[in-house]
Amino acid sequence: MAERLTARAALALVTDDFTELPYPEREYGPDGPLGWEGYDASRARAAGRTGEPESVVCGTGSVQGTRAVLVSFEFGFLGGSLGRRTGDRLEAAYRYAREQRLPVVPLVATGGSRMQEGMVALVQLQRVARESALTREAGLPQIAVVRDPTTGGGWATLGAGADVVLALPGAQVGFAGSRVRPADADPAAYTAEAQLASGAVDAVVPSGELRAVLGRWLRLLTRPSREPAPVPEPLGVRDLPVSGREAVARARSPHRPRAEAYLDAYFTGRVAIGGDRCGGTDAGMLCGFGERDGRTVAYAAQTGTATRPAGYRTAARLVRLADRLGIPVLTLVDTPGAANDAEAERQGVGPALADLFGAVASARTPVTTLVIGEGGSGGALALAAPGRTWATPDSYFSVIAPELAAAILKRPAEETGRTADQLRLRPQDLAELGLVRLAGIDTNG
Structure with missing residues (x-):
């Protein structure tokens, strides 16, 4: 069984100097855009349990010497789901990354879009996808770390949409979450290891090695150079074939x-x-x-x-x-x-x-x-x-x-x-x- 980390614990795996970014302050009506009865109370209970007012924490930190924008999901806050306030935070983080020319590292753990906000929540995926695309066009790398669980639209945008995808061992990773997939589905198909075998994940990295591996990736992908690669020296015979x-x-x-x-x-x-x-x-x-x-x-x-x-x-x-x-x-x-x-x-x-x-x-x-x-x-x-x-x-x-x-x-x-x-x-x-x-x-x- 994969360990389910809090947003702050996931950040602590990769950096010691996390600084949270300021967030947009916008008020939405009581019980959200749909007036979903009890939604405000659910949010309050989630905040009390987790100490976080929303499902994502955004800021900057150095990962083995490379500064990056870090986006960490709090699964304990309504399943790490994406709502309108989540979209506000993510958009602000990606914009900051482009302004400061920083790579983006999403530490993803989410069940998908927040049903209490209906289609308003679902369209946040388009918003996130656009921010990711603009960051890609700016020539900035995005390296996702997918935690347990990473499903739904969060996997289909912030996770699988990154340039490089690292996963923690045993994490549930897949578009279909455990409560919506077919009853006879093989649960082994929805794991980090299965996604690695099918080419959707680049590496499964133990948590104790994550900082070093992520730091190496960030260092390598943030050193542009237009000088051609030197030609390797031949390692075999040096004489030419006769025929x-x-x-x-x-x-x-x-x-x-x-x-x-x-x-x-x-x-x-x-x-x-x-x-x-x-x-x-x-x-x-x-x-x-x-x-x-x-x-x-x-x-x-x-x-x-x-x-x-x-x-x-x-x-x-x-x-x-x-x-x-x-x-x-x-x-x-x-x-x-x-x-x-x-x-x-x-x-x-x-x-x-x-x-x-x-x-x-x-x-x-x-x-x-x-x-x-x-x-x-x-x-x-x-x-x-x-x-x-x-x-x-x-x-x-x-x-x-x-x-x-x-x-x-x-x-x-x-x-x-x-x-x-x-x-x-x-x-x-x-x-x-x-x-x-x-x-x-x-x-x-």
């Missing part, structure tokens, strides 16, 4: 350094985003932000497997977030190609590829690409930066795999090597064609 067949064999070797090795060598520390926000994850696409020489660099790296639609959508999410925050991007290409099974088609591999092509093509922040292994057709090209792509000596890039090319040309299998040579897929061939630059290659060897 196309050799280039393919090198790229497919199980002993060749993979994405994890490159990321570990390149960054002094990194944090990962997980999932495409559409119900999918792909372990074959690593995405996140890392620290390199005191700067933040975003990364999207293929791990040598056929990339799933969720992988392409996660990479597109990463590129767009980095672009909005002014953070350079490093991509590592290594895939035999896009997944081509029936399930991949049902999951929309074509549209997912199109989305990533568009994200890279429209990025204003510099994107740097290193091909570290297989560059299999459009499934690899979608991650490559036009005009800023390098290749290692143990890589290749091809319009199609040489085996498939030979099959299409009705050539026997023994002619695969000749076909590879004709495709001119070696790193030096690609450089001569003006498509890539050679990374760390000893041309005298």
